[in-house]
Amino acid sequence: MAVSNLEELEKIMPLSEDEKKWREIGPSLSMLISDHILSIIDKNDPADPIRREFVPTRFENIGSGESIDPLMEVEHSRTERLIHRYSNRAALLVTSRCFAYCRHCFRRRFTSNDDGKISKEEIREASNYLKEHREIREVLLTGGDMFTLSDDEIDYLLRELKSAREDIIYRLCTRAFLSAPERFTPSLLAIIKRHMHGAPFLLMCQFNHPRELTEKAVKAVSSFIDMGIPAFNQAVLLEGVNDSVDVQEELSYALLYNRIKPYYLFQGDLVDGTAHLRCSLRKGLEIEKDLRKRVSGVAMPQYTIDLPEGGGKVVLTENYVLGLKDGMWQIKSPFQGKRDYPEKDESV
Ligand code: SF4
Numbered sequence: 301m302a303v304s305n306l307e308e309l310e311k312i313m314p315l316s317e318d319e320k321k322w323r324e325i326g327p328s329l330s331m332l333i334s335d336h337i338l339s340i341i342d343k344n345d346p347a348d349p350i351r352r353e354f355v356p357t358r359f360e361n362i363g364s365g366e367s368i369d370p371l372m373e374v375e376h377s378r379t380e381r382l383i384h385r386y387s388n389r390a391a392l393l394v395t396s397r398c399f400a401y402c403r404h405c406f407r408r409r410f411t412s413n414d415d416g417k418i419s420k421e422e423i424r425e426a427s428n429y430l431k432e433h434r435e436i437r438e439v440l441l442t443g444g445d446m447f448t449l450s451d452d453e454i455d456y457l458l459r460e461l462k463s464a465r466e467d468i469i470y471r472l473c474t475r476a477f478l479s480a481p482e483r484f485t486p487s488l489l490a491i492i493k494r495h496m497h498g499a500p501f502l503l504m505c506q507f508n509h510p511r512e513l514t515e516k517a518v519k520a521v522s523s524f525i526d527m528g529i530p531a532f533n534q535a536v537l538l539e540g541v542n543d544s545v546d547v548q549e550e551l552s553y554a555l556l557y558n559r560i561k562p563y564y565l566f567q568g569d570l571v572d573g574t575a576h577l578r579c580s581l582r583k584g585l586e587i588e589k590d591l592r593k594r595v596s597g598v599a600m601p602q603y604t605i606d607l608p609e610g611g612g613k614v615v616l617t618e619n620y621v622l623g624l625k626d627g628m629w630q631i632k633s634p635f636q637g638k639r640d641y642p643e644k645d646e647s648v
Contacts, residue, residue: 302334302400309333309355313343318357325361328573330412334400334479340511349509349541352577353402359576360403366572368409372610379425381418385610388437392426394418394457395444399479404538404577406569411444423457427464436465440504442473447483451491458495466498472529473504481516489523496527503531505560508542510550518558525559532563535601537587543579545590552591552599562601567616570608581605581616589618593634 303309306323309331322328333341333354341355342348376385384390396415405411418426430436439461449457461470472492476483492501503524507513525531533555537543542551552562565588568578579587588603603616622630628640 302332303338304330304332306331312338313341315355316346316357318359319346319355321358322356322360325358328356328360329401329403329405329408331356332398332401332412336481336514336516337400337479340514347540349538349547350511352540353404353508353538354400356403357576360573366570366575367608368572370570370608371406371606373407374409376610379422379429381422382426382429384429384433384436386612387435389439390430390433390436391440391442392418392461393443394441394446395448397443397448398445399448399476399483402475404536404568404574406571406574407443408571408573417449417453418457420456423460427460430461430465430468436468438469438471440471440473442471445474445476445479446472447474447476447480447488451485451488454488455491455494458491462495462498469499469502471502471504472524475506477505477517477520478507478512478514481514481520484520484523489527492524492529493527496529501529503529504563505531505533506535507533507551507555507560508535508538509547510554513554513558521558521560531560533560533601534564534566535562536566536568537579537584537603538568538577539579541577543583543587545587545594548587548591548601549594552595552601556599562599565601565603567603567605569606585616585618588616589634592617 303312306315306320309315337350337354341351345351373383373385376383378384381393382390393410395417396410396413398411401412430439446454505521521531535542535551542548548565555562567581567584568574584603592600604613605616606613620632622632622638624643627643629643630638631641632638
């Protein structure tokens with residue numbers, strides 16, 4: 301049984317004072333921890349990385365005046381549920397529900413609120429918008445977690461979207477591999493398979509720590525990959541969870557061994573109530589620099605920031621290009637010293 305309040309949680313594991321005091325703070329993201337997550341939390345260690353991701357603490361109350369919508373998604377909403385911020389892609393918020401609520405959730409203005417599932421009318425509105433905006437090539441099906449919808453609802457949603465625009469790449473965004481791997485039943489997979497025509501689906505996972513790649517989670521992801529759907533991971537850099545190069549290296553290779561491409565490592569967004577889980581940018585850059593030396597290019601995620609006020613995504617990395625001098629580029633080696641590389645002589 302999933303746990304949705306501290307009283308229930310306290311019956312399962314001893315809570316720290318910081319966790320108990322979450323009760324006393326003002327409105328915050330709801331608490332919901334699924335069975336599968338509970339099974340991998342270390343119940344005797346308040347610093348357990350998985351526990352930090354899901355058990356709320358009093359620190360969510362640190363009102364820093366940060367935004368509840370730093371990416372300005374509300375301003376870029378074009379229908380009730382469709383956010384169109386970049387010209388070639390959009391995000392469709394198909395539900396506000398998840399199987400478990402991550403304490404670092406950047407969309408906490410919406411996640412777990414009363415909006416619930418997308419209605420048929422809202423699907424129609426979004427489909428019409430996609431038909432009119434041919435510049436959109438990719439749509440993220442997100443929320444919330446799309447797999448909290450029933451099989452029939454997912455079937456209807458995919459049928460409507462595919463009939464509106466079969467040429468769009470739909471990204472299936474989910475954390476359910478960690479929070480509810482049992483959700484991926486043969487009947488659900490058969491529905492996904494039925495809609496695999498036109499442009500491909502892409503599977504977008506969020507594994508933040510190597511321990512999250514449990515046997516059940518990996519088996520569920522594999523069932524998508526075996527159907528021909530490529531899987532990518534979008535991790536979030538979180539203090540006390542994965543803010544070390546050792547953990548990142550282990551995560552990258554655990555993903556790759558299971559055929560999941562480490563795609564993004566996100567710097568935490570400036571969302572009110574999440575500052576205690578955010579890693580400093582200085583530390584993030586150090587981790588990125590060291591990780592690049594330890595893993596191959598294919599195992600390396602892009603350390604990326606989604607700039608405040610809807611400024612867009614920027615890949616963060618050490619500045620290797622020192623400058624151009626007398627026709628020679630001076631480029632820092634990730635290992636030692638620098639090297640020269642000539643600028644092309646355009647007359648040749
Ligand atoms: S699964 Fe995604 S949308 Fe749901 S709480 Fe976690 S980060 Fe937020």
